[in-house]
Amino acid sequence: MKSAGRAAVGAVALAMTLAITACEDDGRTGILTDEPSPPTTETTTTTTLAPTTTTAPAAPVAPPPVGDVPGNPAAAPALAAWATDLVSLDVDALTNACWTMPPTTIADRYSDVPAILTAIAAPGVDGQYAVTWSGGGLSVAAKRSEIASGYACPFVFPAGQSNFYTAADASHAVVRFLSRATGRPVNTRDVETFYPLICPGNSPWDPDGTGATGQPPLKLDPNQLAGIKSFDADAATVTPVRGDYVRVTLPVTDGTGNSRSMQFTLSIGPEGYCLGAAT
Template sequence: MSVAAALALLVAGCEGDGQSGIPTDPPATEETTTTEPTTTRPSTTPPTTTRRAAPVDVGEVPGNPAAAAALQAWADDLVSTDIESMIETCWTLAPSLVRTMYADPESVAAVVARPGMDGQYAVSWTDGTTRVSAKRSEIASGYACPHVHPEGTVDYYTLDDAEYAARRFLARAVGDPVDRADREAAYPLICPGNSPWDPRGTGAGGQPPLKLDASALDDVSDFAPDRLRATRLASGYVTVTAPVTVDGDELTRQILLAVGPDGYCLGEVED
């Protein structure tokens, strides 16, 4: 996500679960190599395929040294490995987004070389045209895979983000997470309830049902990841249609999502 005005819009858009927008927060400044990260919450498994060797110096973030360090680890890989390796490394992002957002490593590297800005839910680097934003959960892992988007974009999360959030949650439910580190405690996917949950626009509000009972998909034994389809609702929420297998029968579940502090989060499941 003048820069001050854009940042203000981004922060305001992400205040709660039922709102759209981009989050921003904390980071350190050490370089990592292409070996496995040693932090307790690794966001990825750094790639090893060589592409180029252009050095990148990530701009410091006043008051938040951990942010620059976490992005530095990612930036080093961005300029030295190929896209397929980055897809494997940045498993918290939909592969389709990694292919598009990270397609021009040199341009992205030039953006992150500028000083970073600490925000409410994410830390951002910008050159006035492109913004690179790393969420707090990514920074906390020690290896931050950021979103790259045009400057001034308020709602930069896409339907691909929503589908992938649902896919990750379902993969956890069937015991086959996209990465062994993908756990709710480290990478939250359930909406925290910062805003009243009201996808139908009734005005009733309340907490997201999944926050109150996270077992709504525990009976799912399998699902079709390539058949997940996201649709925006008039209320600003998103619903993902998910073909699932329960007790040997193929059923369809509707998963309702909203934008929260860590991007799209799940709040409710309907039969």
């Protein structure tokens, strides 16, 4: 009986060994299933990057040649700074840069670029109030305040013309002055110290030709416009008086909301049109 029992145990052990061997031969372990699991497939994704392109920065524009000015070494570099923008900027950008000029005049005043470049290539002449370059029948004149700023926006006019200031220049002088008075200057650098707009009184103030010998009223009291809060620049009109004198009239509004027409009398001084009186 003991022999029979050992034989039975041996038979069971052999059967289990065969079963395990069969599982290992199939390359699987654990519980057998009717369908084998599909093999794992690794997917490799390849990303194609666009080639890197680099845009080289635009080469700086070389300053156009500007004639030296004997006795005034700062004049040529100041005009060259403007001339560089003349050949590289559009009209709007040049208008913003030349805020001392009437905005409506820039496109026409600086339109003949080749002629301007010809004129400024000649040696400059240092005059009483401005430096002037002339050539090819054209003159380019930069005021002293423009030269002192390091960026000289000049007047351009036919050579030999004695008075190159226009009605637009007179109106713009008033607009700049009122812009300062109302706390909104056309540019933060537009202050009387660097860009004088009040007539200095170098000659007797006599717009009506009465023989008066006094000083310009605005020079005596430059703060008399402190009550003005706003004005209508688009409604300005310019009327000649006599000689260099003109009157600019436009609506202004005070702090109480009252509006009235105000009249400014201007003349031509060292910095162009200047204000001498306001009524």
